[in-house]
Amino acid sequence: MSTSNGFKSGSTLERMLRAGHFAVTGELGPPQSCDSHHIREKCGHLKGVVDGVNVTDNQTAVVRMSSLGASVIAVQEGLEPVMQMTCRDRNRLAMQADYLAAYALGVRNMLALTGDHQSFGNHPTAKNVHDLDSLQQLRMLKELRDEKRFQCGDPVKGQEPRFFVGAAAAPEAHPVEWRPQRLAKKAAAGADFVQTQLVYNVPAFKKYMEEVRRLGVHEELSVLVGVGPLKGPAMARHMRDHVPGITVPEHVIERIEGAAAGIPPEEKAERQKAWKAEGIRMCIELIQELREIEGVAGVHVMAIEWEEAVEPIVRGAGLLPRPGV
Amino acid sequence: MIVGEQKPLEEITASLGGARRVVVAGCGTCVTVCLAGGEKEAQLLASALRMATALAGAPVAVSDVTVQRQCEWEYLDAIRDPVKAADAVVSLACGIGVQAMARHFADTWVVPGLNTTFLGLPEQQGIWTEQCQCCGNCMLAQTGGICPIARCSKQVQNGPCGGSENGLCEIKRVVRDHGVPVTRTDARGKQVPVTEDVECAWHLIHERLKAKGRLDLITGLMPAKDWSTSRDGGPRRIVREDLLLLDEG
Numbered sequence: 258m259s260t261s262n263g264f265k266s267g268s269t270l271e272r273m274l275r276a277g278h279f280a281v282t283g284e285l286g287p288p289q290s291c292d293s294h295h296i297r298e299k300c301g302h303l304k305g306v307v308d309g310v311n312v313t314d315n316q317t318a319v320v321r322m323s324s325l326g327a328s329v330i331a332v333q334e335g336l337e338p339v340m341q342m343t344c345r346d347r348n349r350l351a352m353q354a355d356y357l358a359a360y361a362l363g364v365r366n367m368l369a370l371t372g373d374h375q376s377f378g379n380h381p382t383a384k385n386v387h388d389l390d391s392l393q394q395l396r397m398l399k400e401l402r403d404e405k406r407f408q409c410g411d412p413v414k415g416q417e418p419r420f421f422v423g424a425a426a427a428p429e430a431h432p433v434e435w436r437p438q439r440l441a442k443k444a445a446a447g448a449d450f451v452q453t454q455l456v457y458n459v460p461a462f463k464k465y466m467e468e469v470r471r472l473g474v475h476e477e478l479s480v481l482v483g484v485g486p487l488k489g490p491a492m493a494r495h496m497r498d499h500v501p502g503i504t505v506p507e508h509v510i511e512r513i514e515g516a517a518a519g520i521p522p523e524e525k526a527e528r529q530k531a532w533k534a535e536g537i538r539m540c541i542e543l544i545q546e547l548r549e550i551e552g553v554a555g556v557h558v559m560a561i562e563w564e565e566a567v568e569p570i571v572r573g574a575g576l577l578p579r580p581g582v
Numbered sequence: 583m584i585v586g587e588q589k590p591l592e593e594i595t596a597s598l599g600g601a602r603r604v605v606v607a608g609c610g611t612c613v614t615v616c617l618a619g620g621e622k623e624a625q626l627l628a629s630a631l632r633m634a635t636a637l638a639g640a641p642v643a644v645s646d647v648t649v650q651r652q653c654e655w656e657y658l659d660a661i662r663d664p665v666k667a668a669d670a671v672v673s674l675a676c677g678i679g680v681q682a683m684a685r686h687f688a689d690t691w692v693v694p695g696l697n698t699t700f701l702g703l704p705e706q707q708g709i710w711t712e713q714c715q716c717c718g719n720c721m722l723a724q725t726g727g728i729c730p731i732a733r734c735s736k737q738v739q740n741g742p743c744g745g746s747e748n749g750l751c752e753i754k755r756v757v758r759d760h761g762v763p764v765t766r767t768d769a770r771g772k773q774v775p776v777t778e779d780v781e782c783a784w785h786l787i788h789e790r791l792k793a794k795g796r797l798d799l800i801t802g803l804m805p806a807k808d809w810s811t812s813r814d815g816g817p818r819r820i821v822r823e824d825l826l827l828l829d830e831g
Contacts, residue, residue, distance in 0.1 A: 390736070430742070
């Protein structure tokens with residue numbers, strides 16, 4: 258594996274990006290239980306539709322099946338996982354131990370995250386770890402692969418974990434002017450690709466990408482833009498008002514509101530259906546618009562607890578069938 | 583300074599273990615300055631304990647005494663007599679003073695009257711904030727004099743993370759009174775914690791370095807931190823050969 262045609266990891270996602278195809282990744286949140294059928298069902302919605310699926314690591318600091326366990330189930334289902342690893346729950350020993358296990362079990366993409374603060378989740382009295390931050394984690398992943406040594410400097414005694422290394426980016430978080438620079442830091446630390454926070458504000462994202470191109474970072478890593486279908490006006494307003502690093506322009510809110518304009522308030526199901534259909538249409542148009550921006554290598558479709566929306570979005574954007582690599 | 587906050591009276595009373603004679607010991611240094619455990623607070627707590635135990639039908643004789651520093655043996659020697667005469671001592675010093683007292687007076691039951699909260703400074707009268715976590719490997723030279731270890735919610739060393747907005751961290755701090763979360767009733771009639779905004783340390787670092795023309799300090803990767811100088815290396819100790827008193831003769 259380690260000498261496979263110059264590929265770093267040989268993952269489908271890496272091959273797709275290397276071949277110059279517009280990449281598509283999705284998201285899979287493991288269950289708050291041991292129910293593997295839940296994961297297999299979600300995999301069914303995404304198989305053949307995305308090149309890789311992010312398997313979240315105790316997302317929003319709520320305990321779920323581990324990203325390692327759920328990633329292995331995805332592998333069994335023929336879906337390529339992008340395993341997430343937060344700095345919140347593990348120190349450098351635990352992270353590296355899980356990398357070894359993940360690679361041995363067929364995981365080929367690893368995404369380094371700081372992790373949501375535990376105060377947002379269901380164990381707010383927990384102690385957080387933060388031995389490393391996400392950039393230091395990226396460096397550790399790169400050194401394990403390219404220098405075949407552990408974080409401490411000791412050599413890996415046998416097969417090294419060769420991951421296609423990912424990171425997250427928040428183009429609209431503050432201070433906005435520092436964000437392209439931070440992306441450059443992530444590239445230098447070892448990120449091969451990055452998935453952004455949800456983008457609804459295209460002009461703001463274009464401005465970010467201008468600076469990213471000026472720094473040449475888009476040539477050092479692949480930028481996958483985060484997109485997600487709105488389920489309705491409430492979700493749009495929540496994103497606008499309560500999620501740091503996301504701005505939702507007024508015209509976006511107005512359009513999703515307008516989708517149910519002719520339907521009486523008491524017909525709740527009909528209104529929701531209209532909003533969701535419009536949310537999918539808007540997401541498709543957004544992808545088409547973002548795709549035109551130089552330096553955008555793909556999209557990361559986040560349809561949280563709405564996996565069945567991914568296929569129509571990807572199809573609508575003209576990205577199916579996925580190219581064979 | 584070391585900042586502390588008094589424990590709830592009920593917790594202190596419960597920790598006395600049935601003692602009949604109690605000394606409340608104040609400390610004249612940090613906890614005096616932060617108005618949590620000095621002479622005045624020792625007197626007030628002694629009085630409150632007398633009243634509480636009398637009301638409960640089991641009156642306890644409570645006196646108070648305050649020393650300059652509970653973390654130095656010579657000051658503790660000066661209160662040997664009142665301490666020896668008591669069944670229990672409520673130390674209003676920080677955790678260092680409580681431990682020094684317990685070690686120096688091994689036969690006496692010593693309990694804390696404060697929660698030692700953090701190393702910090704008074705922002706203004708009545709408000710203190712944490713500034714240092716004693717990681718043992720100071721990085722303030724790289725971060726413009728603002729500590730991300732003590733002041734970033736995730737101890738991010740290559741920040742700011744994606745949760746920074748308008749100079750604030752995405753997390754909210756739970757407001758506490760004597761260590762206990764303050765709650766309010768929300769619109770649904772449910773008790774929820776009262777919270778307040780937290781500054782984003784990395785926003786402050788970025789602003790300061792930008793103003794100083796030193797953003798170059800945070801352009802490169804801050805490598806993985808060596809935590810062995812922190813608590814993670816076990817209880818820490820400093821030995822200064824140049825200061826050791828030689829055994830004469």
